[in-house]
Amino acid sequence: MTLQELRKRPHWSYSSLNSLLNICSLQWYFQKIAKLTPAHVSVNLVNGSCYHRTLDQIYLARKLEMPFSAEEAMDLYTDDWRRSSKEESIKYGKLDVQEVEEQGRGLIKIAYENIDPTEKILQVGEVFCVPVIHQGEFLTKPLIGEFDLVVEKEGKPLVIDWKTSATRWAKTKADKSLQATAYSYAYQQKHGLKPKVRFDVAVKNKTPVFERYPASRDPDSWNLLGTLASKAEEIVKHDLYYPSLESFACSDCPFKGACEEYCKGGVKAEAA
Numbered sequence: 001m002t003l004q005e006l007r008k009r010p011h012w013s014y015s016s017l018n019s020l021l022n023i024c025s026l027q028w029y030f031q032k033i034a035k036l037t038p039a040h041v042s043v044n045l046v047n048g049s050c051y052h053r054t055l056d057q058i059y060l061a062r063k064l065e066m067p068f069s070a071e072e073a074m075d076l077y078t079d080d081w082r083r084s085s086k087e088e089s090i091k092y093g094k095l096d097v098q099e100v101e102e103q104g105r106g107l108i109k110i111a112y113e114n115i116d117p118t119e120k121i122l123q124v125g126e127v128f129c130v131p132v133i134h135q136g137e138f139l140t141k142p143l144i145g146e147f148d149l150v151v152e153k154e155g156k157p158l159v160i161d162w163k164t165s166a167t168r169w170a171k172t173k174a175d176k177s178l179q180a181t182a183y184s185y186a187y188q189q190k191h192g193l194k195p196k197v198r199f200d201v202a203v204k205n206k207t208p209v210f211e212r213y214p215a216s217r218d219p220d221s222w223n224l225l226g227t228l229a230s231k232a233e234e235i236v237k238h239d240l241y242y243p244s245l246e247s248f249a250c251s252d253c254p255f256k257g258a259c260e261e262y263c264k265g266g267v268k269a270e271a272a
């Protein structure tokens with residue numbers, strides 16, 4: 001099944017858990033339960049999708065041993081960005097549409113130049129749907145998602161997630177990442193092997209930088225995933241949503257109007 005087909009059933013994903021538990025539960029409510037139409041789409045989201053789709057093609061070509069140059073990859077990205085930027089109602093930050101394109105081409109170039117030829121490609125875009133276990137019992141919703149890339153490195157599986165970032169990551173970020181926990185758990189559930197996880201991050205500096213952040217997880221850490229998913233289910237069951245007004249997400253929140261209404265008078269979130 002494709003990711004789109006799997007997403008039709010009730011499920012958890014890493015990004016949904018992260019959004020509900022770590023970013024803002026009210027924003028999650030507006031998006032997932034109230035299903036409000038967002039006022040805009042973040043430029044980072046649209047551009048990040050173009051970056052991912054281009055890397056998909058770079059690595060698929062490598063897997064199939066087909067020629068695909070850096071120049072061709074940058075042109076593919078450019079076409080995708082120009083098309084996507086016309087289709088979406090994008091909220092721009094400091095960079096305009098042309099500057100975002102130039103930056104994106106630079107990120108593709110640096111990602112291409114940093115391909116490690118010693119890594120054997122096993123899968124590009126591997127979908128997963130695995131049960132979530134808490135205190136020995138299955139939760140009702142599975143964990144669904146997609147590994148960007150799976151390679152074999154030094155005889156062992158390595159799950160790679162591609163990121164773009166405005167800044168370099170803090171040294172501890174990968175070690176604390178719930179995504180690394182979720183992905184190592186999901187891979188083990190699907191294949192019966194404990195993988196390593198790595199974040200390959202293209203940093204949007206004036207001269208782009210490419211950095212790799214490895215993370216490994218022990219089976220003990222997987223318990224946390226079950227605990228957090230069960231807490232998320234309690235939040236949904238009891239309607240425990242509230243605004244996180246100091247969240248970094250507020251500045252780019254597409255539900256700011258609904259949030260202001262909600263904060264004014266304790267109106268029901270549905271009314272907002």
Ligand code: SF4
Pocket residue numbers: 024025026027243244245246247249250251253254255256259260
């Ligand atoms: S504006 Fe901030 S607090 Fe309000 S819903 Fe959006 S992210 Fe949450």
